[in-house]
Amino acid sequence: MDFALDKKHEMARTLFREFAENEVKPFAQETDETEVFPRAIVDKMAKYGFLGIPVPKEYGGQGCDPLTYAMCVEELAKVCGTTAVIVSAHTSLCIDPIMTYGTEEQKKKYVPDLASGKKLGAFGLTEPGAGTDAQGQQTKAVLDGDEWVLNGSKCFITNGKEADVYIIIAVTGVVEKRGRKQKEISAFIVEKGTPGFTFGTKEKKMGIRGSSTYELIFTDCRIPKENILGAKGKGFGIAMHTLDGGRIGIAAQALGIAEGALDRTVEYVKERKQFGRSIAQFQNTQFQLAEMATSVEAAQLLVYKAAKAKETQKVYSVEAAKAKLFAAQVAMDVTTKAVQLHGGYGYIREYEVERMMRDAKITEIYEGTSEVQRMVISGNLLK
Amino acid sequence: MKIVVCVKQVPDTKGGVQFNPDGTLNRGAMLAIMNPDDKAGLEAALRLKDEYGAEVTVLTMGLPKATDVLREALAMGADKGILVTDRVLGGADTWATSSTIAAALKKLDYDLIITGRQAIDGDTAQVGPQISEHLDIPVISYAQDIKIDGDSVVVERQFEDRYHVLKAKMPCLITALSELNEPRYMTPGGIFDAVDAEITTWGRADLTELDDANIGLAGSPTKIAKASDKVRKGAGEVVTLDPEESVAYIMGKLTEKHII
Numbered sequence: 001m002d003f004a005l006d007k008k009h010e011m012a013r014t015l016f017r018e019f020a021e022n023e024v025k026p027f028a029q030e031t032d033e034t035e036v037f038p039r040a041i042v043d044k045m046a047k048y049g050f051l052g053i054p055v056p057k058e059y060g061g062q063g064c065d066p067l068t069y070a071m072c073v074e075e076l077a078k079v080c081g082t083t084a085v086i087v088s089a090h091t092s093l094c095i096d097p098i099m100t101y102g103t104e105e106q107k108k109k110y111v112p113d114l115a116s117g118k119k120l121g122a123f124g125l126t127e128p129g130a131g132t133d134a135q136g137q138q139t140k141a142v143l144d145g146d147e148w149v150l151n152g153s154k155c156f157i158t159n160g161k162e163a164d165v166y167i168i169i170a171v172t173g174v175v176e177k178r179g180r181k182q183k184e185i186s187a188f189i190v191e192k193g194t195p196g197f198t199f200g201t202k203e204k205k206m207g208i209r210g211s212s213t214y215e216l217i218f219t220d221c222r223i224p225k226e227n228i229l230g231a232k233g234k235g236f237g238i239a240m241h242t243l244d245g246g247r248i249g250i251a252a253q254a255l256g257i258a259e260g261a262l263d264r265t266v267e268y269v270k271e272r273k274q275f276g277r278s279i280a281q282f283q284n285t286q287f288q289l290a291e292m293a294t295s296v297e298a299a300q301l302l303v304y305k306a307a308k309a310k311e312t313q314k315v316y317s318v319e320a321a322k323a324k325l326f327a328a329q330v331a332m333d334v335t336t337k338a339v340q341l342h343g344g345y346g347y348i349r350e351y352e353v354e355r356m357m358r359d360a361k362i363t364e365i366y367e368g369t370s371e372v373q374r375m376v377i378s379g380n381l382l383k
Numbered sequence: 384m385k386i387v388v389c390v391k392q393v394p395d396t397k398g399g400v401q402f403n404p405d406g407t408l409n410r411g412a413m414l415a416i417m418n419p420d421d422k423a424g425l426e427a428a429l430r431l432k433d434e435y436g437a438e439v440t441v442l443t444m445g446l447p448k449a450t451d452v453l454r455e456a457l458a459m460g461a462d463k464g465i466l467v468t469d470r471v472l473g474g475a476d477t478w479a480t481s482s483t484i485a486a487a488l489k490k491l492d493y494d495l496i497i498t499g500r501q502a503i504d505g506d507t508a509q510v511g512p513q514i515s516e517h518l519d520i521p522v523i524s525y526a527q528d529i530k531i532d533g534d535s536v537v538v539e540r541q542f543e544d545r546y547h548v549l550k551a552k553m554p555c556l557i558t559a560l561s562e563l564n565e566p567r568y569m570t571p572g573g574i575f576d577a578v579d580a581e582i583t584t585w586g587r588a589d590l591t592e593l594d595d596a597n598i599g600l601a602g603s604p605t606k607i608a609k610a611s612d613k614v615r616k617g618a619g620e621v622v623t624l625d626p627e628e629s630v631a632y633i634m635g636k637l638t639e640k641h642i643i
Binding site for chain 1: 454455458567568569570572573574577578
């Protein structure tokens, strides 16, 4: 077992760190304050290949591995949770299912533009009545001649309205399974601009405020027959597999947020003086920092292990669930402690730790709540 | 067009400085980066490549660890990397360094050679111009803009209060300023390729047009007699004076310390 990063990953980390520090950090506070999608940063990330890191070169990607991609999300999240989730939703939730389940035609048509960042991707599964209970889908797709006709809506869609290509999960019929009637669920590729596909409310969120979270509305939206992704009726499996990968991205985001908050706090406690000495000299501060650093490193090992599992294993659901569950808990815990160690200043928006604390909370909720991760992990233990 | 960019691996100023007993830098013990002026020179070469089409070779002389800067250059878009490394080349001053690099360049085809203005460790700004002398080609230093015009280069050379526009027939050598441009980032895929790429390594034996009298510490006309850290500033002093007197006092102190 080797815990040291090899040359490739070491150099990639340097690249992501420099990019995050120089190009993303200066705008992170403004992005949060204005809630405006950071398009200029996304364009710059596209130019340097950040939007197609694990995609093979023949599909216009960078030909790197899941660990490199996770490290990119981690380093971006250290300075800006918003930028990190834009990359993660695009790569894990849109490109990955097309690469995994798409036909050669679909891959050739959609992946090169997505991997080069010419187009942005999103994933529509959640509905007002179908969150954790993802089977409760109401959006319908009916085949009419050579076209599928979509009707229904999706909510809380990351990269919504900004994205060009959407993976949409919808009900295509009813099937009998062991004598019980069940919804048959399928996956589709839907392009922005298709008549009948519009956007509803933009969500006003507590954190990751520059990330564009929209409602999607389908009203007799007609898409070509060949835009079904994978076989008819395989949509639920596609969605679950996609989320396994996505959870590694969110775990990396949570890890980065925790690392960023720890970094800011270490700087702050060395400078801030009370009772005639820096607050770093108080044992309470030291012990808090030790706890924070230890849990951050434990989270990092779980995240990297899950990324490695995605590279080498066919099924990595449990590794991804553990990484997301733990990293999100660590993010919440570390950012809360970071605000506390900053004292009153930590509660002021000028100091970045309050933004990080707000950003951290969502990592316990989206792409499967922490409770869903516990269901996945215990389900595997008790099977 | 063939461009050779000479780059140097230098200590990162964020890390501490370590010396060997002979006064030279202990490069193995320090954090290292590509010298900023050289990186600007590389970016200039890559832009010429983007605009006119060119093969960009990156050359460095240093410890085996210096391949790191070559791989960084490849990940940014350079085509080839050459490392000149040999124990006997160590401890070189600018004369021995430029003699060695010129001998390596004589083995290559080039239209344009680009070096940085100066390295942030030695701060001499001598090696680029000396290489051009060894190769008997023109040099334009302190370049802030580079254009190609047929078989010539047109360069804006920075001066303290103006710039000169100079034109020189290729082959020639240009020394670049870090103000010249903003170097591009590596790409993740570029890194993966660069780490697997083959780096040409030349030792003393490969440099046939090099005289033993001009290499390493022994072949250096200058020797570092002593090196030391900067003396730390003492504690500040508080002086109470009226405004008129305080101006004279401050001016006096600045003159005494040779600041003005």
